[in-house]
Amino acid sequence: MIPPIAKFLARHLLKGPYTMRGAPDPDADGLLELAEALGQRARGRLGRSLAIREVDAGSCNGCELEIHAVNNPVYDLERFGIKFTASPRHADVLLVTGPVTWNMAEALMRTYEATPAPKWVVAMGDCARDGGCFAGSYAVAGGVSAIIPVDLHIKGCPPPPRDILAGLLALLETVSAR
C-alpha cells in the first residue's frame, strides 16, 4: 500500500501551487500618472513595503469583491510586501472605492486626515474616477478627487485583480525608488 503521506506529497508536487507565477508588469499608464502626481512631492523610502487602508466611500461592493480576490491565494498580494491594515494610522496608502456619497464624504476626509504623511491615495474603479454611472445624483459628491487629492487611478468596473495588482505595483515601484 502507498502510505497516505506519499500520496499527499505526490498530489501536491504534481498539482503545483495555487499562486499564480510571477507578477504582472506594473501598470504603464499608472506609472505615468504617478510620475506626474508625485513629481513635485517628497517620495518616501518605504523599503518596498506598503500598508493599505481600504475605504469604501459609496461603492456597490463590486470593487470590494475584487480587492478580496487580490488577497486570495491565487494573487496573494502580500508576497509583494503590500498588505491591508485595519487602521488609517498604520497606512501609507488609502485605496478608495466607489463614487463618494455625501453621507461618506466626511468619513473619507477624516480617514485621510488620520493617515500619517507621506501618504498616497489610489482611486479604484470607474466610480472612483468621476462618480461613474452614479455621477449627477443629489446624494453623490463625485469621484474621490472631489474630496481628497488622488495619486493614481485604477480603471475598470470593477478592475480585475490583475489590474489592481499592476496598479499597486506601479505605486510600489514609484514610491520606493530613490
Added chain:
Amino acid sequence: MMGNVTLLEFLSGGREVPGHKPWPRYQLDARGWRALVEQMTVSNWEVLAEWGEPAEVHVLLRGEDSGAIAVVSHPCPDGKFFALGRVRPSAIRLERAIRDLWGLVPEGLEDQRPWLDHGRWGVRHPLGKPRQYDGEPYTYRFLTAEGDGLHQIPVGPVHAGVIEPGHFRFHCQGETVVRLEERLGYVHKGIAGLVAGRPVADAARIVARVSGDSTVAYSLAFARAVEAALGIEPPPRAVWLRALMAEFERIANHVFDIGAICNDAAFAIMLGHMGALREKLLRGNDLCFGHRLLMDRVVPGGVAADLSEAGREALGHMLYGVRKGFEQAVALYDSTPSLLDRTTGTGVVGGALVHRFGAGGFVGRASSRGHDARRLPGYPPYDELDFEVPVMAEGDVHARIMVRVAEVRASFKLIDQILAQLPDGPVLAPLMLRGAGEGVAAVESFRGEVIVWVRVSEAGKVVRLHAHDPSWFQWPLLEAAIDGNIVADFPLCNKSFNCSYSGHDQ
C-alpha cells in the same frame, strides 16, 4: 372584518389599475388603506417591499396561504399616510426611508428619526417635493440602555476590514452586548432618482450596480419587470442562461461567505481554500461570458452573451474540480470541533422573529422560514428544474453556514440540469415598444428575494423604479442575533448574515 379573508378578496373593493403586470395593482383611498393596515393585524399577509412616489405610497403584499401577490397603492395628496409599521415592524425602516426620500409622513409611526437622510444632501425629500437644506448634518439619537457598568462602543462607518460602511452602536456590560443599534444610509447613491427618465438600457446598467455581489439577481429582476411591463418574452435559451448565471453567482457568493465566516472564527485556512475556489468560478464567468461578476450580462429582452459549445465543456470541467474542492473544505469544517464550537449556538435568531420580519435567504432558512422566490411565486426555468430548498431550525451561525452548504450543493445540481437541457436558439429579443406599462418581478438572489418595480413610458424610458434588497428585513434581525453574545462574536454573526449595505442604502 374577518381574519380569514384572502388578500385578493380584500383588495377587490379597491380600484384595479390597468396595465400592471404580472400581478395586479389596486388603489385604496384613505379609508381602504386604514382598513388594510387594521386587517394586517389579524392576517398573515407579508410585506415584500414598500416605497413611495411624490404623492402616493405603494406596498407589495403576499397572501401567505394562497401565495397571491399584489401591489397596493394609496394616493396621499396631503403628504401623510397611516403607517404600516405600526403593525408590521419590518416596515418601520422602509417608512422612515419613504419619509426621507419622498416626504410622505407615516402617521402613527413611533420612530420618526430620519433613516437614509443624514442631513448631508443639501436637499430634503429629493424624490418628492425637494426642499433646500443648508443646515448642519443631523445628530442621530441612538436608543439607550441604562444600568450599572454599561458602556458604549461606537463602530464605523469606516470599518477595520475590507467591507462596506455603516455604523454600529453597542451597549455592553463587560463583554456582553446588551443592545446593538445599526445606523445605515452611508452609501445611499440616490439610484431611484438617477434612473428616472433614462432609456431602459441605461437604467439597466445602474440597476446592475445596486449591489455588486447580486448583480445578476438585480439585472434579472429589472429585466423581468421591464419585460412584464412591455409584454416581451425573452427567448428560451436566454431564460436558461439567466438561471445558469444566477446559480453561478449564488455559488460564488456562498463559497466565499463560508470561508469568510470561518476566518472570523480565526480559521483562516477555510478562507484561503474558499477564495481559491471562488477565483476558479469567477475565471469561468470571465471565460464564458466576458465578466468576472457577470455584470451587464442579463439585459431586458434576454442575455448579452451566449455560451459557446467550448464554454459549456470548460464549465463542466471546472465544476468537477470546484465540487471536489468544496466537499473537502466542508469536510474540514465538519471535523474541526474548535471551529464548530465558535459557530454553534452563536448569534441565534428565533423562528418567530424571522417570520415576523419575513426575512428570506439563508437568514430565514436557517431559522425555519423556507421561502424561496424560485419556488413561490416561481419563474422559468425553475418550474422545469428539480431542486431542494434546505431549511434548518437552529437559527445560529452554524445553521447559516450549513444552509449555504446545502444551497451550494443544490446549485451544482441545478447547473448540471441546465447544462444538459440548455435549449438552442437566439438569446436576445428586441425591445418592442407597445405603449406604457408597469411591471414587477421577484427574483431569488443568493441573499434572498430581490424585488424590482418599474413604470415604463411609451418612449421606452423608465419613469419610476423601485428596487428592494432582501437586507431590509435581515438587518434588524442582526440586532436581535447579537443580543446576549459577546462583542468578540459580532464579526462572526455579522458575516454569517452578510447583509448588503449598498443594496439597502441604494
